[in-house]
Amino acid sequence: MTTATLAADAKQARIVGDFPILNKPTSRGQRLVYLDSAATSQKPQSVIDSLVKYYSEYNANIHRGVYEIAARATDAFEEARAKVARFVNAAEPAEIIWTRNSTEAINLVSYTWGLENLKPGDAIVTTQLEHHSNLVPWQLLAAKTGAELRFIPVDERGVHVITDVDSLLDGAKLLALSHVSNTLGTIAPLEMLVRRAHKAGARVLVDAAQSVPHMPVDVRALDVDFMAVSGHKMLGPTGIGFLYGKRDLLEAMPPFLTGGDMIRRVEYTTTEFNELPWKFEAGTSNIADAIGLGAAVDYLSEIGMDWVRAHEIRVTSYALQRLEELKRRGLAVYGPPGAENRAGVISFNLGDVHAHDVASILDTESVCVRAGHHCTMPLMERMGWPATARASFYIYNTEADVDALVAALHKAANIFKLPA
Numbered sequence: 016m017t018t019a020t021l022a023a024d025a026k027q028a029r030i031v032g033d034f035p036i037l038n039k040p041t042s043r044g045q046r047l048v049y050l051d052s053a054a055t056s057q058k059p060q061s062v063i064d065s066l067v068k069y070y071s072e073y074n075a076n077i078h079r080g081v082y083e084i085a086a087r088a089t090d091a092f093e094e095a096r097a098k099v100a101r102f103v104n105a106a107e108p109a110e111i112i113w114t115r116n117s118t119e120a121i122n123l124v125s126y127t128w129g130l131e132n133l134k135p136g137d138a139i140v141t142t143q144l145e146h147h148s149n150l151v152p153w154q155l156l157a158a159k160t161g162a163e164l165r166f167i168p169v170d171e172r173g174v175h176v177i178t179d180v181d182s183l184l185d186g187a188k189l190l191a192l193s194h195v196s197n198t199l200g201t202i203a204p205l206e207m208l209v210r211r212a213h214k215a216g217a218r219v220l221v222d223a224a225q226s227v228p229h230m231p232v233d234v235r236a237l238d239v240d241f242m243a244v245s246g247h248k249m250l251g252p253t254g255i256g257f258l259y260g261k262r263d264l265l266e267a268m269p270p271f272l273t274g275g276d277m278i279r280r281v282e283y284t285t286t287e288f289n290e291l292p293w294k295f296e297a298g299t300s301n302i303a304d305a306i307g308l309g310a311a312v313d314y315l316s317e318i319g320m321d322w323v324r325a326h327e328i329r330v331t332s333y334a335l336q337r338l339e340e341l342k343r344r345g346l347a348v349y350g351p352p353g354a355e356n357r358a359g360v361i362s363f364n365l366g367d368v369h370a371h372d373v374a375s376i377l378d379t380e381s382v383c384v385r386a387g388h389h390c391t392m393p394l395m396e397r398m399g400w401p402a403t404a405r406a407s408f409y410i411y412n413t414e415a416d417v418d419a420l421v422a423a424l425h426k427a428a429n430i431f432k433l434p435a
């Protein structure tokens with residue numbers, strides 16, 4: 016073994032060691048093989064500690080308190096925003112708006128920018144791959160404003176078909192698309208699509224729920240106008256996410272929710288709104304979880320997002336290779352070819368066995384995968400699949416996890432008497 020391999024193994028072992036849930040036996044007395052990070056990630060000890068520390072040492076409401084722990088809470092909350100801004104290379108922390116998750120971030124844009132800017136005859140362009148969170152808000156916006164909803168198609172592998180993109184973008188006010196598909200792992204050709212959308216005069220919203228946790232994402236290099244992210248998929252707590260928006264766009268938008276904190280001055284009949292980012296943060300914020308997300312960003316920054324992406328390519332490539340041996344038993348693997356062309360997501364079906372049955376058998380080996388439509392019902396319909404099982408990888412997954420998945424799939428194939 017080379018020194019470099021030993022160092023890589025040590026780094027991997029240290030990462031796995033940082034996640035308490037992965038280091039205790041399951042209720043079945045087995046090792047937890049967690050392959051569902053596209054749904055939500057596990058949390059390292061440092062993130063858990065940051066929550067306990069806030070609640071046990073300086074719990075107080077932010078922005079208004081003059082006493083020491085309130086000032087400390089405010090500083091930690093705003094420092095977390097600054098960490099997130101640096102992580103995605105926003106021009107300034109004020110361009111980061113805390114939300115509950117990416118769904119809320121997308122709705123914020125739809126209800127504010129969307130209602131102000133769209134009218135009959137305009138178009139909203141999205142893709143056939145979208146999570147319901149990046150589809151239903153645009154359906155409602157189209158219905159309310161009279162705008163038309165158009166779809167960039169995908170081929171049988173779930174890869175964007177871009178031949179007619181310019182005509183789809185003709186007359187578009189918005190291109191709203193996921194950077195990475197949660198069902199197939201497809202990575203959108205974002206730079207090219209952003210360029211073409213801007214040329215057509217459209218704004219671009221990127222649903223980055225599945226990309227920011229897994230690869231370096233630079234909002235200024237990509238020149239996206241809005242970006243939605245969920246903290247719980249990137250080692251952070253549930254209940255916290257963020258919207259990135261370019262300052263000039265956010266400035267021009269009306270507030271989303273109204274009430275305390277988002278105001279500068281209130282009289283009985285009128286209100287002057289607060290400046291960015293607080294204009295969009297009505298009521299008491301999710302202070303603890305924002306601080307927890309800051310700790311998650313510290314953790315990921317320390318590991319390095321280039322390493323995260325390279326690691327996921329390694330594990331995904333190994334998985335694609337190992338799953339080959341199940342093809343003779345009826346396994347169908349979906350998505351773009353090769354590990355470099357997708358994120359660490361593999362959707363599959365085993366013969367005619369329903370994905371829920373496959374997932375239940377995998378669970379008897381403490382192998383956690385998701386089964387169903389993955390909140391992409393139109394994509395399932397487009398592909399003709401009733402459901403798929405989905406394994407998704409993150410920094411703490413290893414080749415041993417892939418081996419456990421393959422062994423559990425053989426068990427499922429045996430139970431359903433599929434060809435040996």
Ligand SMILES: Cc1ncc(COP(=O)(O)O)c(C=O)c1O
Nearest residue numbers: 116117118146148193197224245
């Ligand atoms: C691509 C994509 N967009 C949006 C979402 C919604 O995320 P949340 O439920 O955290 O708002 C998900 C969640 O799985 C997702 O995968």
